[in-house]
Amino acid sequence: MADERLKALKEKTRYESAEVERRLFAEWIDGGYFHPKAEGTAADNFSVAIPPPNVTGVLHMGHALNGSMQDALVRMNRMRGRNTLWTLGTDHAGIATQAVVEKMLGEEGISRQEIGREAFVERVWAWKEEYGSQIVEQYKRLGASLDYEGERFTLDEGYVRAVYRVFKQLYDKGYIYRDNYMVNWDPGSHSAISDLEVVNREVEDTLYSIDYPVEGSDRVLTVATVRPETMLADTAVAVNPGDERYADLIGQHCILPLVGRRLPIIADEHVDPEFGTGALKITPGHDPNDFEIGRRHGLEEIGVIGPDGRMNEEAGKRFTGLAAAEAQEAVVSALRGEGSLRAEEPYVHSVPFSERSGARIEPLISLQWFCRMDELAKPAIEVVERDEVRITPPQWKRVYLDWMREIRPWCVSRQLWWGHRIPVWYCDPCEETYVAEEAPERCGACGGELRQEEDVLDTWFSSALWPFATLGWPEGTPELRAFYPTSFLTTAREILFLWVARMVMTGIEFAGDVPFRDVYVHSVIQARDGRRMSKSLGTGIDPLEEIDEHGADALRFGLLAMSSTQDVRFSDAKVQQGADLANKLWNASRLILLNVAEVDAAPRPVGIEDRWLLSRLEATIASVTAKLEEYDFAHAAQEAYAFLWSELCDWYLEIVKPRLYEGEAEVSATLLWALERLLALLHPIMPFVTEEIWSYHPSRQGHLAVHAFPEPDESLRDAGAEAEVRAGIELTGRLRAWRDLVEAPAATVLPARAEGIEPQEFVGRLARFEFGDDGGDPVAAVGPVKILASAEIDAEAVAARLEARRKELRSEVDRAEGKLGNEKFVDRAPAGVVAEEREKLERYRAELEELSE
RNA sequence: GGGCGCGUAGCUCAGUGGGAGAGCGCUCGCCUCACACGCGAGAGGUCGCUGGUUCGAACCCAGCCGCGCCCACCA
Numbered sequence: 001m002a003d004e005r006l007k008a009l010k011e012k013t014r015y016e017s018a019e020v021e022r023r024l025f026a027e028w029i030d031g032g033y034f035h036p037k038a039e040g041t042a043a044d045n046f047s048v049a050i051p052p053p054n055v056t057g058v059l060h061m062g063h064a065l066n067g068s069m070q071d072a073l074v075r076m077n078r079m080r081g082r083n084t085l086w087t088l089g090t091d092h093a094g095i096a097t098q099a100v101v102e103k104m105l106g107e108e109g110i111s112r113q114e115i116g117r118e119a120f121v122e123r124v125w126a127w128k129e130e131y132g133s134q135i136v137e138q139y140k141r142l143g144a145s146l147d148y149e150g151e152r153f154t155l156d157e158g159y160v161r162a163v164y165r166v167f168k169q170l171y172d173k174g175y176i177y178r179d180n181y182m183v184n185w186d187p188g189s190h191s192a193i194s195d196l197e198v199v200n201r202e203v204e205d206t207l208y209s210i211d212y213p214v215e216g217s218d219r220v221l222t223v224a225t226v227r228p229e230t231m232l233a234d235t236a237v238a239v240n241p242g243d244e245r246y247a248d249l250i251g252q253h254c255i256l257p258l259v260g261r262r263l264p265i266i267a268d269e270h271v272d273p274e275f276g277t278g279a280l281k282i283t284p285g286h287d288p289n290d291f292e293i294g295r296r297h298g299l300e301e302i303g304v305i306g307p308d309g310r311m312n313e314e315a316g317k318r319f320t321g322l323a324a325a326e327a328q329e330a331v332v333s334a335l336r337g338e339g340s341l342r343a344e345e346p347y348v349h350s351v352p353f354s355e356r357s358g359a360r361i362e363p364l365i366s367l368q369w370f371c372r373m374d375e376l377a378k379p380a381i382e383v384v385e386r387d388e389v390r391i392t393p394p395q396w397k398r399v400y401l402d403w404m405r406e407i408r409p410w411c412v413s414r415q416l417w418w419g420h421r422i423p424v425w426y427c428d429p430c431e432e433t434y435v436a437e438e439a440p441e442r443c444g445a446c447g448g449e450l451r452q453e454e455d456v457l458d459t460w461f462s463s464a465l466w467p468f469a470t471l472g473w474p475e476g477t478p479e480l481r482a483f484y485p486t487s488f489l490t491t492a493r494e495i496l497f498l499w500v501a502r503m504v505m506t507g508i509e510f511a512g513d514v515p516f517r518d519v520y521v522h523s524v525i526q527a528r529d530g531r532r533m534s535k536s537l538g539t540g541i542d543p544l545e546e547i548d549e550h551g552a553d554a555l556r557f558g559l560l561a562m563s564s565t566q567d568v569r570f571s572d573a574k575v576q577q578g579a580d581l582a583n584k585l586w587n588a589s590r591l592i593l594l595n596v597a598e599v600d601a602a603p604r605p606v607g608i609e610d611r612w613l614l615s616r617l618e619a620t621i622a623s624v625t626a627k628l629e630e631y632d633f634a635h636a637a638q639e640a641y642a643f644l645w646s647e648l649c650d651w652y653l654e655i656v657k658p659r660l661y662e663g664e665a666e667v668s669a670t671l672l673w674a675l676e677r678l679l680a681l682l683h684p685i686m687p688f689v690t691e692e693i694w695s696y697h698p699s700r701q702g703h704l705a706v707h708a709f710p711e712p713d714e715s716l717r718d719a720g721a722e723a724e725v726r727a728g729i730e731l732t733g734r735l736r737a738w739r740d741l742v743e744a745p746a747a748t749v750l751p752a753r754a755e756g757i758e759p760q761e762f763v764g765r766l767a768r769f770e771f772g773d774d775g776g777d778p779v780a781a782v783g784p785v786k787i788l789a790s791a792e793i794d795a796e797a798v799a800a801r802l803e804a805r806r807k808e809l810r811s812e813v814d815r816a817e818g819k820l821g822n823e824k825f826v827d828r829a830p831a832g833v834v835a836e837e838r839e840k841l842e843r844y845r846a847e848l849e850e851l852s853e
Numbered sequence: 854g855g856g857c858g859c860g861u862a863g864c865u866c867a868g869u870g871g872g873a874g875a876g877c878g879c880u881c882g883c884c885u886c887a888c889a890c891g892c893g894a895g896a897g898g899u900c901g902c903u904g905g906u907u908c909g910a911a912c913c914c915a916g917c918c919g920c921g922c923c924c925a926c927c928a
Contacts, residue, residue: 014888014890015890225928270927275928289926395857398856398857493923528865562866564867566859566866573865574866576876580890582890584887587888587891588887589887590887591887594887638875649887650892657887733893739893743881766893768885815872816872819871822908823908825908828908833909
């Protein structure tokens with residue numbers, strides 16, 4: 001049977017990813033390799049919690065990059081024999097999921113209000129059961145070694161318990177409170193959203209200047225606004241306390257046009273006297289700054305725009321019921337009619353939009369639940385300051401700290417139906433409020449019926465608990481003991497505040513330790529043209545298409561190789577390089593596996609090239625491993641590539657082919673050993689092709705996915721062999737270049753004589769020179785090699801080549817002489833640098849002298 | 854307004870004090886019994902600009918030009 005497979009292998013001159021990936025993945029799953037036992041402690045084990053994708057999500061390039069990075073480290077540590085868990089799960093994604101299901105209902109002509117909350121939530125669950133695992137299947141395509149048996153969801157029964165426990169404890173500590181406060185109202189999702197979910201965009205609006213007459217005077221205060229409809233809610237006009245123009249008016253009143261309300265003229269530092277007229281209308285109900293000013297001065301807070309984006313009765317009869325935009329037109333034309341409109345001019349400014357729905361944010365005051373963050377932030381700041389949570393690259397440490405030090409209360413309630421319904425119950429008759437992990441039966445005070453809070457929690461409230469809630473917290477589960485804290489987190493920087501900072505805070509507060517020791521902030525892969533990859537721009541590149549076309553290994557290699565500390569454009573060439581590498585590895589392995597003698601894989605160096613190869617292999621293992629451990633994926637991938645392609649394939653395999661074909665036992669043993677170690681080293685980066693090749697390896701016991709990861713063996717390092725073979729390689733290169741330059745026919749073997757030293761055997765063979773002891777005059781010299789006359793080479797070309805080389809050498813000699821003639825260089829440069837320069841000079845002079853004979 | 858980062862070969866990117874690198878593309882030569890998704894050899898760069906520090910600068914410092922991202926309450 002084994003012979004049959006090898007026979008088939010002989011015919012397969014190309015690695016076909018599509019033929020092997022699904023099969024191998026199924027084998028890994030069948031082996032149960034990705035589902036660890038909950039044993040031991042986190043100090044010995046290795047664990048990672050995947051940033052949970054939205055349950056509505058499809059795999060995008062960011063997931064693919066982040067997944068490739070995590071899987072590389074997870075696989076490496078699993079192979080090292082550590083009990084390894086990579087937790088899988090999805091996020092219920094309140095707004096996004098609710099929107100998807102609402103849209104589906106809309107297509108059936110149903111609104112969620114028609115069917116009611118309970119039925120709607122059931123529909124969402126049904127949707128989740130049917131479509132929610134899409135992205136999970138896509139992670140399998142990438143080869144991600146997640147624990148598919150232990151998939152979690154942020155609305156799991158156990159997870160809800162964790163969320164309620166946290167809410168309750170924060171409430172008991174006094175951190176969570178309910179307040180009427182200015183929030184970012186998202187008319188698109190009909191909910192409040194947090195500051196972090198708001199994006200500012202430049203918008204061209206009209207800036208209207210409006211005259212507010214001063215009471216009992218013929219003076220007017222001219223104020224400017226881009227939202228004239230909000231004037232209906234004005235409750236003051238403010239000027240800067242140092243502004244002499246208005247000093248006498250402070251304490252007086254002006255009259256609000258259209259409404260007639262008396263507005264106190266107040267002084268507040270916030271007002272910039274340089275802007276416009278230096279008078280600012282104050283609308284505490286609809287502007288975040290004005291809200292602050294209003295609270296400072298105890299102003300009335302009037303709301304004229306409701307959550308539906310329409311004017312309410314506070315706006316006055318003529319405007320009630322109008323949409324804000326309609327109201328704006330109506331207000332402007334009314335002002336124009338009464339002559340209060342002083343000016344209109346185009347005005348570009350930045351305006352908040354909802355990142356979720358895209359709608360323009362309507363700032364308004366509403367009754368919401370908030371969480372004070374300052375106390376939670378303190379220890380989360382300290383652990384980062386002390387590098388107990390290390391952030392890489394280091395510039396993000398400061399970004400994190402700056403934000404944390406300025407942290408503000410978090411609006412945690414959302415006016416949605418899909419999510420964690422806030423665990424608060426109200427008793428209407430006696431106005432009692434109950435916060436509990438489980439619904440209380442009745443009001444303890446009056447025995448009346450209780451009504452649960454309608455709002456749900458911000459999705460990020462539950463995501464913040466991800467690293468420990470997925471492990472069973474608040475129960476002291478074996479999973480929690482075995483896998484918390486997790487080992488590291490890799491993430492996009494856009495969720496550093498939204499998610500990472502909050503996990504650090506909740507981890508310390510509730511799980512008693514930081515959630516991870518390392519945070520790696522990866523770069524952003526942009527579209528090919530440098531724009532953001534985004535669905536709406538149509539600039540996205542589908543990782544699944546890349547996998548279909550080039551294979552998962554190619555995409556993984558490509559993404560790791562193109563990743564960097566700075567943002568980079570998606571590189572098709574890097575993915576192709578990955579595909580080429582898989583193919584190269586496949587064919588190099590075929591050469592080895594189909595030609596080796598029956599021996600054990602063991603290092604059995606008999607020639608200097610064997611010692612060279614083993615030394616280079618160990619150096620590569622040490623370097624690639626170190627790079628992976630420091631999250632330098634790009635260099636890890638490229639160093640592995642360089643070793644495999646250049647050192648192993650271009651040189652070693654070419655050098656030892658004759659020995660291999662003769663069936664030499666020693667070289668077979670060495671090759672099998674090197675292949676085994678190389679496959680294991682590459683497996684975390686390219687799991688499929690390495691596993692597939694491993695299945696043909698005579699040493700195979702089980703799957704490569706659980707094979708030992710190579711520890712660099714220092715005893716195999718051999719500086720002498722490295723230097724000698726490097727010299728032979730260099731000589732071979734120079735001889736080949738010489739041949740090309742004199743246009744020697746490719747297949748012809750040219751006569752030559754070596755003087756002084758004996759070149760290694762491979763030099764002549766690979767450069768196609770025959771070394772003899774013919775004593776005739778050489779036509780040229782390449783290092784220690786004298787090239788003899790032969791019919792195939794053109795004397796003129798040789799002469800030209802000789803002259804070119806002499807010219808090259810003269811310029812080198814000049815350069816070195818100039819440097820060494822500089823007293824300051826000789827005096828001040830380190831001795832080693834000077835000595836090196838002297839050696840070079842001698843070498844060049846010697847060669848020049850030789851060629852000038 | 855504050856902060857971070859980038860500008861290196863035609864393209865995409867490495868390189869952070871001692872002679873400019875990779876992949877792709879390009880040119881020339883090879884179907885050499887693992888691989889033409891291959892092999893061999895090349896061409897190609899005033900390292901954005903200007904000054905400074907240094908024996909020596911792509912790299913350190915200052916300024917300028919261009920580009921990107923993040924944070925921030927100028928109506």
